[in-house]
Amino acid sequence: MTNHHSLGDASTRFCFLKAWTSIAQSGSDESFLANGTLPIYDRLVNNPKLDESCLKKAKVETFNEEYQLPRLSGPTDKVRATFILTRSAINGLKKLVTTQLPRLAYVSSFTVACAYIWSHVASLHNDELALFGFVVNCRSRMDPPIPTAYFGNRNKPCINLAKTLILKEKVGFLTVAKLIGENLYKMLTDKNGI
Numbered sequence: 596m597t598n599h600h601s602l603g604d605a606s607t608r609f610c611f612l613k614a615w616t617s618i619a620q621s622g623s624d625e626s627f628l629a630n631g632t633l634p635i636y637d638r639l640v641n642n643p644k645l646d647e648s649c650l651k652k653a654k655v656e657t658f659n660e661e662y663q664l665p666r667l668s669g670p671t672d673k674v675r676a677t678f679i680l681t682r683s684a685i686n687g688l689k690k691l692v693t694t695q696l697p698r699l700a701y702v703s704s705f706t707v708a709c710a711y712i713w714s715h716v717a718s719l720h721n722d723e724l725a726l727f728g729f730v731v732n733c734r735s736r737m738d739p740p741i742p743t744a745y746f747g748n749r750n751k752p753c754i755n756l757a758k759t760l761i762l763k764e765k766v767g768f769l770t771v772a773k774l775i776g777e778n779l780y781k782m783l784t785d786k787n788g789i
Contacts, residue, residue, distance in 0.1 A: 676716070701780035
């Protein structure tokens, strides 16, 4: 199964698969309609700037027997690694951040794990601009919150930029934790800008 994130996020995909499985197992939609939550297709968020931006980038493809999925390719200088952080290691990192940066408003396990990974990956590069990004599910953070049955995408990217030289310094981990923590805090508390 494949889909573009402009169509739906992980929550949308799993709700769709649950509905499809329920209907396929029972042979009709009666069971699903009795027990399931119908998807909401209404437009719940009005964001003209986002609409305009998406329409400019839109690429319409036709699907037929000859359609081939696009090949995933890109730079070959990518790094793949596995980081195993125990609960005690994460708690230690959180304690370090809260002790060294007591005014940082948002310190979570995710924040310190990302900071740890980015500061270590930065050590593999020279002085260049580095980007660390991830998406945040904003459904419950909107005012009013988006219902769980909404069929769509309410993810928002959280982009963090810094020079690798800064990230490699002795306090590189703390610098990254501050950058990610501040960006996440702004994002998670901005009910209107999502």
